[in-house]
Amino acid sequence: MDSPFDNKHMNNDFSLALLRWFQTNGRELPWRDTRNPYPIWLSEIILQQTRVQQGWDYWERFMRRWPTVEQLAAATEDEVLREWQGLGYYSRARNLHAAAKQVVAMGGFPDTLEGIKSLKGVGDYTAAAIGSFAFGLPAAVVDGNVYRVLARYFGIDTPINTTEGKRTFAAMAQSLLPPDHAADYNQAIMDFGAVQCTPQSPQCQTCPLMETCTALREGRVGQLPVKQKTLTVKTRHLIYIYIRCQGCVAMHRRGEGDIWQGLWEPVLVENERLETEDAAVLNRLRSSASNLLLLRKGVRHVLTHRVLLADFYLMDTDERPPLPAGYEWIAEQDRDRYGVPRLVEILFEAVEGARR
Secondary structure, eight states, rough: OOOGGGGGHHHHHHHHHHHHHHHHHOOGGGSSSSOOOOHHHHHHHHSSSSSSSHHHHHHHHHHOOOOSSHHHHHSSSHHHHHTTTSSOOOOOHHHHHHOOOOOOOHSSSSSHHHHHHHHHTTOHHHHEEEHHHHHHHOOOOOOHHHHHHHHHHHOOSOOOSHHHHHHHHHHHHHHHHHGGGGHHHHHHHHHIIISSSOOOSOGGGGTTTTTOOOHHHHGGGOOOOOEEEEOOOEEEEEEEEEEEETTTTEEEESSSSTTTTEEEEEEEEEEGGGTTTHHHHHHHHHTGGEEEEEEEEEEEEESSEEEEEEEEEEEEEESSSOTTOOOEEEEEGGGSSSOOOOOHHHHHHHHHHOOO
16 A cells, blocks of 8 residues: 555645645734744643643733743742642643743744753753744644644554554654744644544534545544544542641642652652651541541542542641641641642642631
8 A cells, every 4th residue: 555655645635635724724822923932832831731822811911920031930849839730730830931041042943943952841842843934944733733634634544652653643743844934833723632633523524635535435434533542540539638727737848759749748648658757747637536527538639640539638736736748837828928739728628618
């Protein structure tokens, strides 16, 4: 069978059709109105694991607070994490802050693919997006939308999350890219996947490519792209104890090597770690049933690789109990200055509900 790469006429028709579609159907997004690499880079980092509708608000928030990369670099990590709160995948925020400092140290944004990829948190896709949108570099983006559009149109069933699949789709995407229209083409194929060739209920009957789409012709639209199942989801059981004493709350910053690195949380007991000395201290707190109020039980919070089941407790006390290493007392009125994961936000909401 001939490879799709071999049919240049077919490939040119595909690319031109996407560019024509983009002229009337492309999304109007604020970071597309500029060639300034800072807002473009910021949008790409935010949208790595986030839907456009949600990410848009965060992009505007960051741009209002830190209009330049120099201002972002001068912020503290806590400030950046606090603004990021609710977006998840907090390593993106830490990488964003670190990369801003890199850019300042370089004297400005690098304008080559290798230079852009040297920034913390920037991989092949993000570098291609920034490079083409800001500097017109002829580099093809390959994201979920691109995988889906190419897999369906050309009928490719190589799993997209394998080494072979990544290599195949990257080469195909680059072969289809019109070098003089890299930015428009990259935006076109991403928008096409987001608006027309969607994961569920794609608009096949109004698609400009319907007559030449392999998946539509063969009845395989719902089967492509193919992805190998490799994800093992684990369940973790957490017990949070919100200890309040004389206007202060016991909190600590999460360390490296686990979820939510660098974010803050109240006293935590994790069932899987009850054999540790710190957990023994926390269990003594739990045994203080006279002033321990169960706020919510079995709160389910889903992350990519795990499901968290959390119980929330509130302890009001007039004397500060002994705490495990790393915890400190902060003024409750200053609590919102600290970046916390969404699950802890839910705990805070439960605490406020108990006041009423």
